[in-house]
Every structure is written in structure tokens, then in C-alpha cells.
Amino acid sequence: MKHKKNKKSSKKQVLLTLSTALALTTALPAAAHADERIYSSAAGQQSLPPAEWTPASKAEGPQTSVTSDQGGSETQTESPDKAKISKEKAVSLAKELVSIPDDxxxxxxSFNTETLSAGxxxxxxxxxxxxxxxRNVGSINVSIDATSGELRGxxxxLDDPTRKPVYPPKVDRAAAQxxxxxxxxxxxxxxKDxxxxxxxxGIEFRPPLNGxxxxxxxxxxLVNxxxxxxxxxxxxxxxEGHIMQYSIRWDDTVTFDNEKPGITLxxxxxxxxxxxxxxxxxxTNYNIKSPAEPHLTYSMPSFMLSAKDGSVWSPYEQSRKPNTTKPVNESSLGAKPTGGKKLDAEQSAAAVxxxxxxxxxxELTDSGFNEYENEYTGRTVSAWNLNWSIKKDGKQAGSAWASINSQTGQVTNYSYYMDNDYARQSGQKITTITYEAAEKKALEVIKKQLPGYVHELYLQDDSERYATYSKEDVDSIRDYSFSFQRRVNGALVDSDGVYISVNAITGEVRNYNVQLSDFAFPASLPSVISKEKAIDAFMDYYKVELTYVSPALWNGHPIPFEKYNLMVAAGEIAPGAGGEGGTQEKAKLVYRLVERPLDERVFLDAQTGEWRDLNTGDKTELVKPQASDIVGHWAERELGxxxxYKALDLTDGKVNPNAIVTRGEVIKMLVLSMNSGRRPYYEAMNSSADASFKDVGSSNAYFLYVESAVEQNLIDKxxxxxxxxxxxxxxEMAELIVRAxxxxxxxxxxxxxxVKFKDAADIENKGQAAIVAGLKIMSQNAAGxxxxxxxxxxxxASAAFFRFLQARADLQEAPLRN
Known part of the structure; x- marks a missing residue:
């Protein structure tokens, strides 16, 4: 048996820093225009061709393949030889619709078949x-309808590192539209009509920070x-105003319910x-500085109403019955596990x-030890990962795997597989265990393995899902799946739960996965805002829209949301499809809740009724306030x-443009400017002992930005x-910009x-002042x-950083190449 010990000090990501030599940044997308009349252009290195356009072969010359999104063999009507538009005609049409350079x-x-609602x-x-x-340096991909000849994609x-980005962009969103x-x-x-x-x-609430x-x-x-x-x-x-991608999703076979709405908006x-x-x-898993604490929140799932009569309607069959009231057991059957055991590999195997x-x-064949710091709780987690080889008659017949918390002795993951479990003759029944028997087994496992949690675990009833299976499908069920949600004092713990699968042939547990956080939850549910106030908040978060929605059907019958998504992803059905031999239902006119576009992910604090940023936990607002004191200001655009980007805070709706900027604000502005507006992530964010400065600890609002600046050598300790x-x-501002x-x-x-400044004798860093002045980032006054x-x-400061972004784009150089 092999033992591997891998000790890690932290599970957090290491800060991804930008190079201080920004002038040598990798080139941004190039613009080698194929033809101005169709706005054709070429994208940069980071824009890879879509997967469906990947060449099927690297052999010289064009290659043709025939594929179908339903799998299996092609029928005659799906053969490229029978297509109304031949391959040669498709190529000709592509060159007419899209200008393709001679080189x-x-x-x-490839010739693909797509499933429609009816056809x-x-x-x-x-x-x-x-x-x-x-070497491939560019590509153009065109999709042509094989019946109508229209452009579908x-x-x-283009990989062109010689192109310089343009900042600010030549085209804004209105012009792009x-x-x-x-x-x-x-x-x-x-x-068009x-x-x-x-x-x-695709709306962006904040102006771009690069070209x-x-x-x-x-x-x-638009229908009716x-x-x-x-x-x-x-x-x-x-x-720069060039079309980079175009795709059309349109199904003329969808039919619509033409009745007028029976209720108003x-x-x-x-x-x-x-x-x-x-x-x-x-x-429990939002990205606030750790150690984190559970935050009690309200959620309100979106849903739909029939526009005809206002009844609740769903395009999917509801297969799962939510269980929020009946735990595995009304009270705990034992204590929750505590640490301090320090199991070795053999002891861990015995626990499994x-x-x-x-x-x-x-036979235990491999073991590995892993230790890391939980990024949310700040506590150290130690675990053994064990692997077994299963042999029968001297031959490999299967395998098993398990993970055990070495401090508590709790098995957190277990799985095993036998090679010939599901072998059967044609027509032979596989399933021998009923759903009820498998459920009983799953409940027994929970009570045995997690006695301290049984009063907090709620089995979600999936029996209806299996009831929708045909007799043939029921006879071939291989495993039953069971999921348990965790609730503490009635409140769902978002990231916690237990998953178990029971083999339908043998009745054995085949998969077992435990995710139970060890946060210290309140002994009782804290006081929360009223439901009416929470609904008010969510009605600001959502908007109500009138739209058509296609029912999710297969063989003419509604199917569960999960099954529908899997079948659409596999290409078996299209939205609203009736399935083989099924009937097609019309798209329904509904009112539904849809999220309003926001520039950040948020959650509703159930105790205060405030919206908070999911990344930071900070209080935020759905509608971002605008500075009331910058209209007509010479730096209105830059301050805005x-x-x-929240680099400058508002006080009573004012940004106070003439106030002196602080060192913390300047560093935040610079780091955000360099990082395309993204908030930095720093490994040491959980410990003030790791802070570079004694007066900027991990709880300081500028901590992440200051640490990022230190890592990038923008400031010294x-x-x-x-x-x-x-x-x-x-x-000081000039030095920061020159360093950047x-x-x-x-x-x-x-x-x-x-250096020709009249006050050059007063300047300590003359080179930095000369550079920012020469690049027109900062200027001298009228007196020189x-x-x-x-x-x-x-x-x-806002104006200087805006000009810094312009200068950075202008100074970008292409790398030398052979």
C-alpha cells in the first residue's frame, strides 16, 4: 500500500497580480477587417473559436463530417447528399453573406441536424x-441553413499581437446597437420586423477600463x-464597431396560444x-473576508402565472415535493463529532x-493525507483519501474510494463501483429493490453515520420522479438517489446537505457524500423582518413581464425540470418539443418574475432588510446612486x-470632487484601474498578522487593494x-502612475x-514628473x-487615472516574434 502525505497551509487562491511592465501586456484583439460592409473583424488571442467550429481533422484540405444532435444513424432526409443546399452552394453563399479574404x-x-419543436x-x-x-493565425466560421440558405451563425x-487597443472605445453601446x-x-x-x-x-452598468x-x-x-x-x-x-459574432436561434415550428391576457400587469x-x-x-459561502459567519437571508424564487386566469403555472412537471417540516428524526440521536482524534491511514480505513x-x-491500495485551512471558518481540516481495488477470481472487478476527516473520524465521502453490476440480457429486468426499500436504507445510513444531525436533515421526496418512468425504464433503474437538506431552526443552510445513492439491484450504498459546515449557528432563530417587507424588497429586485413560454414535454407529457435540461443539453429535444410520437403544445402566454439587471450579485439580509453585496457582505443598493454634485464639472466623466466602480464613496449623494483624495482612495482607484475594475483577491485576507502594514489590517476597507499594490510593487512597505x-x-501620484x-x-x-519645470528644484523624482507630463497624464500649471x-x-485623481488608461493603451507594444 502506498502512502502519500500532502500538507497544504491554505486552500485559498494565491493573488493573481499584474505585471508592473504594463507596456508589454499581451496584445488585445486585433482588427484585420475582412470586409467593412458586413462589419467583419478578427478577434484576439483570448477569443478562441467556438467548439462547434473546431476542425474535425488536421489533414490537409477540407474535411466533411456528418453529425446529429440526437445521436444514432442519419436518415435519408438528414443526409448531406439529400440537402437542398449542397456543400458547394453553402460555401458560395457564405462568401456572399460574409466577405472572406483570399488568404x-x-x-x-460539418453537416448537422438540429431538433425543432416539430421537425x-x-x-x-x-x-x-x-x-x-x-500555424493558424485566424479563422472565420459560417453556419448556413441547408434548406433555406440563410445565415445562421x-x-x-485573429491572432494579431501588433494591434494596439483603443481607449476609450470608439463605439459606445448605443452605437453598437x-x-x-x-x-x-x-x-x-x-x-428585421x-x-x-x-x-x-448583456448590459454593463460601468464604463469599460480597457480597449x-x-x-x-x-x-x-416578437409574437403578437x-x-x-x-x-x-x-x-x-x-x-471599434466590428461584428465579432452572430447567431440566430429561431424555430418557425413553434405554435402560440393567441388568446389575449385575461388579467392586466x-x-x-x-x-x-x-x-x-x-x-x-x-x-455560508459568500466571499467575504474570513473567518466568515453565517448570514441569515431571505430568498424568493421566481415563478409564473397564466396570463389567462392568473393561476400559478410551470412549464415543467414538479417531480420533487419539498420537505421543510419533517426531519429524519425530531430530536438528535447523539452528539455531533468533535476533533482531536488524529487518525492514521489504517485507523481511517477501519472507520470506513x-x-x-x-x-x-x-484491498486497500492507496492512501493520501491532505490538510488545509477552511477559507470560510479559518479552521484547519485534515483528511485521509483511501482507495480500494476489488478483485473477483483474481481479476479486477471494481473499485472503492472514501474520504475521512482524521480529526473527527467522520466519513465524508464514500463510493464504490463493480464492473458488471448492470450487465443484463436483452429484456432482462435489472431492478429488484423498490424505491421504498432504498429510501429506508438511506434513512438508516443517516441515523447511523450522522446521529447528531438527524434533527437538522430533511429528506427531499423524489418518488414522483420515478413514477413518471415507463415500465421498461423502471425495470432498468440502476440506482436510487436521495438528497437531504440541512435546516437549523427551520432555516435552510445553503451549502450543506447529504447525498446518498442506493443500488437498485443489491440494496447497497454506492455513493455517500456529506457537506456539513461547522459554523456556530444561533441557538434559536434570530428576529427577522416581516414577510411583507421582504416581499416589498423582492418586488424591487424582480420585474414582472408578459411573455410566451413553451411547455417542457416528452412524448406529449410534461417532464421534470432536471430531466428537461438534461435532454435539451444532450440535443434530444428542443424547447417545447413534443418528443417522438408526441403532441406539440402551444407556447403559453404568462406573466413571470425576472431579475432586474444588476452590476453585482446581492442577497437580502433577513434581519435588517438591507441588500448586501455577495462578494463582500457590504451594504449595497439595487439602484446605484449617482453623484449629484458633478453635473457640468470638468471631470464629470472621470468622477462618474x-x-x-466604488473607488470613491458618496456622502449624502455627493462625491465632493474638490476634496483632497486620501492615500487609501488613490490605491483603490489605481488597483481597480489596472485590474479592469475587478476586486482583487488576496490569500492573506483572513489574518491581520499577514498584513503588510500595521494600520491596514484585514478588516480595513482598503486591505485587499493595499496588499495587491504591494504585490505589484506599486508601493513599498x-x-x-x-x-x-x-x-x-x-x-506621489506621479510615482504611483509611473510604477503602474x-x-x-x-x-x-x-x-x-x-526637465523644464520652473520648480524643478523642488521635485525629488524628476523622471517620474517628466514621464507623466510627457504622456499628458498630469500637467504643469500656466506658470510652468x-x-x-x-x-x-x-x-x-480621477482624471489622472483616466488618462493613465489611455496612455497604457497607446504604449502597449507587440512582442518580438521570429
């Missing part, structure tokens, strides 16, 4: 590539003046309030054998950008004090810069003075 050659084609559609997928020295990619609308009119004119622009899709901008736009199908959001056209436009909203179901839960009956012939509330001078550009070493070279000791205002 792009056809590399592969099928065949499509030619064409992959064109540009090669330089036997387009995407482009106009470009997309014109493109649809050119390549798909028949849909049947579309409505989806203003919520690599992509606007994702969607146009929904109502949006049908299962059908749409998606277009992606870059910051106002009446539907009132009924939704009446029918709303609230859920109290403990949120005591918990589960390992098959005859099981910093407010949007000095005497160990940072003084986050201290003021910033122009000379990666030119600080260059700036220190004496005699390299011709740089004013190195003058303190910087919020407006001046």
Missing part, C-alpha cells in the same frame, strides 16, 4: 482558416406584440405578491469498514467612472505604516529626461510649475 481557405465542413433543421458549418508558416478570430440592427437588415432581412431589442441583455470591449446584444422574437425569449438573434460588437403583480413563497436560509460494508475482495487616511501629493506603467526604473536614470507638494483632489 482564408476552407479547412473543414428538424439541417445546417452546414464551414470553417475557414488563415495560416502563416503552418458567424464568428471570427445601431450597427447590429443594420447588420441584421443586411444578412437576415426577413427577421419580427424583433424587439432586449435592453436588459478590449465587447457589446453583447440580443434581439428577441409579445416577446418570445426562447427565440432570438445574438450579436457581439467590439469597441397590475393584477398579475398583485397575484404574484399573494402567491410569493419566501425562504429563510443561512448563507465500520460505516459501510466493503465488497469481498476489496470612479463612483461607478517602508516603516510598516501606510496611513490610509493621509493626503496624496502630486509627486512599468517605467519607474527608467525614470530614475539621471540625465535621461529634460509642476507643483510637486500640492495635494491632489478627487477630481484630479
Amino acid at each position: 482564408y481557405t476552407l479547412q473543414s465542413t 428538424k433543421r439541417t445546417v452546414w458549418n464551414l470553417y475557414f482558416a488563415k495560416k502563416v508558416k503552418n 458567424y464568428s471570427t478570430y 445601431q450597427i447590429a440592427t443594420e447588420f441584421i437588415g443586411k444578412v437576415s432581412p426577413k427577421y 419580427e424583433l424587439v431589442y432586449n435592453a436588459d441583455f 478590449d470591449v465587447r457589446y453583447s446584444l440580443r434581439y428577441d422574437r 406584440d409579445v416577446a418570445f425569449k426562447d427565440n432570438f438573434i445574438d450579436i457581439e460588437v467590439d469597441g 397590475e393584477q398579475a403583480t398583485a397575484k404574484i405578491r399573494e402567491q410569493a413563497a419566501l425562504e429563510l436560509s443561512y448563507l 469498514k465500520a460505516a459501510f460494508t466493503l465488497p469481498e475482495g476489496a 467612472m470612479m463612483v461607478a 517602508g516603516d510598516g505604516s501606510f496611513n490610509p487616511e493621509g493626503k496624496v501629493t502630486r509627486e 506603467l512599468g517605467y519607474n526604473t527608467l525614470a530614475k536614470r539621471e540625465g535621461l529626461f529634460d 510649475n509642476f507643483q510637486p507638494k500640492r495635494e491632489v483632489t478627487r477630481a484630479e
Whole structure:
């Protein structure tokens, strides 16, 4: 038996820092335009071709494959030889609809069959590539309907590191929308009058911070003046106004219920309030600085009403009956496990054998020890991972695996598999264990393994799911699955639960997975806001819309949500499809709750009624306040950008542009600017002992940004004090920006810069001042003075960082290549 010991000090990610030499950043997407009239362009290195466009073979010359989204053999009507549009015609149409440069050659084609609501559609997928020295440097992908010849998809990619990004973008979202609308009119004119622009899709609430901008736009199908959001056209436009991707999802075989709504939007909203179901839960896995504490939240799942009569309606069959009132046992059957055992591999293996009956012939072959710090609780977790080989008649017949907490002795994962478990003759019945017997087994396992949790674990009834199976399906069930939710004083613990699968042939446990956090929950449920107040909050979070929705059917019968998603993902059905031999139902007119577009993930604090940021736990608002004191200000755009990214806070709705900026604010502004607006993640966020400065501990609002700046060599540790509330001078600002550009070493070279400021004698770091002035990031005053000791205002800092972003884009260089 092999023993492997892998000790880890932390499970957290290491901070991903940016290079200080930003001028050498990898090139952003290039613009080698195939043809201006169709807004064709080429994307950059990070934009890989979609999977469906990957060449089927690397052999020279074009390759053709025939595929189907339903699997199995193709029928004659799905054969490319029978297609109305031949491959050659499809290639010709592609070159008419999309301008393909001469140095792009056809590399592969595929002929695909797509399932519709009632029928099928065949499509030619064409992959064109540009090669330089036997290396692919670009591609254009076109999808052509094999019956109508219309364009169904387009995407482009080009690896061109010589292109410099443009910042700010030449095209804003409004202009991109106009470009997309014109493109649809050119390549798909028949849909133009049947579309409505989806203003919520792909919306960005904050201005871009780099030149690599992509606007994702969607146009929904319009039926009877109502949006049908299962059908749409998606277009992606870059910051220079070029079409990067185009795709259409449209099913003309869908039929619609043409009845007018029986209730108004106002009446539907009132009924939704009446029918709303609230859920109290403990949120334990949000990304706040650890150690974290469970946060009691309210949730309100979205649902639909029939627009005809206002009754609750769902496109899916409800297979699972939520169990929120009946635990495995009304009271605990024992104590919860405690630590301090420090089991070795042999003791851990014995614990598994005591918990589960390992098959005859099981031999422990491998063990590994793992230790890490739980990123939410801050406590150390130690575990053994064990593997068994199962032999029968001297031959390999299966395997087993388990994980055991070495401190508590609790088995947290167990699984085993036998190679010939499910072998059967044609027509032979596999299933011998009933659902009821398997459920009894699962409950016995919970009581035996988790006696201290039985009063907090609730089995979710899945019996209805198995009741929908045909007799043949029932006879071939291999495993029954059981899931247990955890509730503490009635409140759901979001990340906790137990999963068990019981073999339908032998009645043995085949899979067992435990996820139970060891947070210290309150002894009783804390006081919470009223349900009426919570519903008020969620009606601000959601909006009510009238739309068409297709029922999820198979063989003419409703199917569960989970099964529906699996079948759609596998290509077995399309939304609203009736299935083989089934009947097609019309898309229903419904009122439904949909989330309003937000720029952050949020949760509702059940105790205070406040919305909080899921990443930080900080109080937030659904509608972001706008600074009331910057309208008409010379730095209105720049200040607005910093407010949007929360780099500057508002006080009574004001940003106070002429206030002196603090050191903490400047560092936050710089790090966000360099990181495309993303909040940094730092490994040491759970411990003040790891802080670089004694006055910026892990609880400080600027901690993550200051630590990120230290990692990127933007600031030095000095005497160990940072003084986050201290003021910033122009000379300090210049040094920060030069460091961010990666030119600080260059700036220190004496005699390299011709410093002509009248107050040059007062400037300690003359090179840095010369660089920021030369790049027009910061400027001298009318008298020719740089004013190195003058303190910087919020407006001046915002403007400087905006110009820094412009300069960074202009200074970007392409790497040298052979």
C-alpha cells in the first residue's frame, strides 16, 4: 500500500497580480477587417473559436463530417447528399453573406441536424482558416441553413499581437446597437420586423477600463406584440464597431396560444405578491473576508402565472415535493463529532469498514493525507483519501474510494463501483429493490453515520420522479438517489446537505457524500423582518413581464425540470418539443418574475432588510446612486467612472470632487484601474498578522487593494505604516502612475529626461514628473510649475487615472516574434 502525505497551509487562491511592465501586456484583439460592409473583424488571442467550429481533422484540405444532435444513424432526409443546399452552394453563399479574404481557405465542413419543436433543421458549418508558416493565425466560421440558405451563425478570430487597443472605445453601446440592427437588415432581412431589442441583455452598468470591449446584444422574437425569449438573434460588437459574432436561434415550428391576457400587469403583480413563497436560509459561502459567519437571508424564487386566469403555472412537471417540516428524526440521536482524534491511514480505513460494508475482495491500495485551512471558518481540516481495488477470481472487478476527516473520524465521502453490476440480457429486468426499500436504507445510513444531525436533515421526496418512468425504464433503474437538506431552526443552510445513492439491484450504498459546515449557528432563530417587507424588497429586485413560454414535454407529457435540461443539453429535444410520437403544445402566454439587471450579485439580509453585496457582505443598493454634485464639472466623466466602480464613496449623494483624495482612495482607484475594475483577491485576507502594514489590517476597507499594490510593487512597505487616511501629493501620484506603467526604473536614470519645470528644484523624482507630463497624464500649471507638494483632489485623481488608461493603451507594444 502506498502512502502519500500532502500538507497544504491554505486552500485559498494565491493573488493573481499584474505585471508592473504594463507596456508589454499581451496584445488585445486585433482588427484585420475582412470586409467593412458586413462589419467583419478578427478577434484576439483570448477569443478562441467556438467548439462547434473546431476542425474535425488536421489533414490537409477540407474535411466533411456528418453529425446529429440526437445521436444514432442519419436518415435519408438528414443526409448531406439529400440537402437542398449542397456543400458547394453553402460555401458560395457564405462568401456572399460574409466577405472572406483570399488568404482564408476552407479547412473543414460539418453537416448537422438540429431538433425543432416539430421537425428538424439541417445546417452546414464551414470553417475557414488563415495560416502563416503552418500555424493558424485566424479563422472565420459560417453556419448556413441547408434548406433555406440563410445565415445562421458567424464568428471570427485573429491572432494579431501588433494591434494596439483603443481607449476609450470608439463605439459606445448605443452605437453598437445601431450597427447590429443594420447588420441584421443586411444578412437576415426577413427577421428585421419580427424583433424587439432586449435592453436588459448583456448590459454593463460601468464604463469599460480597457480597449478590449465587447457589446453583447440580443434581439428577441416578437409574437403578437409579445416577446418570445426562447427565440432570438445574438450579436457581439467590439469597441471599434466590428461584428465579432452572430447567431440566430429561431424555430418557425413553434405554435402560440393567441388568446389575449385575461388579467392586466397590475393584477398579475398583485397575484404574484399573494402567491410569493419566501425562504429563510443561512448563507455560508459568500466571499467575504474570513473567518466568515453565517448570514441569515431571505430568498424568493421566481415563478409564473397564466396570463389567462392568473393561476400559478410551470412549464415543467414538479417531480420533487419539498420537505421543510419533517426531519429524519425530531430530536438528535447523539452528539455531533468533535476533533482531536488524529487518525492514521489504517485507523481511517477501519472507520470506513465500520460505516459501510466493503465488497469481498476489496484491498486497500492507496492512501493520501491532505490538510488545509477552511477559507470560510479559518479552521484547519485534515483528511485521509483511501482507495480500494476489488478483485473477483483474481481479476479486477471494481473499485472503492472514501474520504475521512482524521480529526473527527467522520466519513465524508464514500463510493464504490463493480464492473458488471448492470450487465443484463436483452429484456432482462435489472431492478429488484423498490424505491421504498432504498429510501429506508438511506434513512438508516443517516441515523447511523450522522446521529447528531438527524434533527437538522430533511429528506427531499423524489418518488414522483420515478413514477413518471415507463415500465421498461423502471425495470432498468440502476440506482436510487436521495438528497437531504440541512435546516437549523427551520432555516435552510445553503451549502450543506447529504447525498446518498442506493443500488437498485443489491440494496447497497454506492455513493455517500456529506457537506456539513461547522459554523456556530444561533441557538434559536434570530428576529427577522416581516414577510411583507421582504416581499416589498423582492418586488424591487424582480420585474414582472408578459411573455410566451413553451411547455417542457416528452412524448406529449410534461417532464421534470432536471430531466428537461438534461435532454435539451444532450440535443434530444428542443424547447417545447413534443418528443417522438408526441403532441406539440402551444407556447403559453404568462406573466413571470425576472431579475432586474444588476452590476453585482446581492442577497437580502433577513434581519435588517438591507441588500448586501455577495462578494463582500457590504451594504449595497439595487439602484446605484449617482453623484449629484458633478453635473457640468470638468471631470464629470472621470468622477462618474470612479463612483461607478466604488473607488470613491458618496456622502449624502455627493462625491465632493474638490476634496483632497486620501492615500487609501488613490490605491483603490489605481488597483481597480489596472485590474479592469475587478476586486482583487488576496490569500492573506483572513489574518491581520499577514498584513503588510500595521494600520491596514484585514478588516480595513482598503486591505485587499493595499496588499495587491504591494504585490505589484506599486508601493513599498517602508516603516510598516501606510496611513490610509493621509493626503496624496502630486509627486506621489506621479510615482504611483509611473510604477503602474512599468517605467519607474527608467525614470530614475539621471540625465535621461529634460526637465523644464520652473520648480524643478523642488521635485525629488524628476523622471517620474517628466514621464507623466510627457504622456499628458498630469500637467504643469500656466506658470510652468509642476507643483510637486500640492495635494491632489478627487477630481484630479480621477482624471489622472483616466488618462493613465489611455496612455497604457497607446504604449502597449507587440512582442518580438521570429
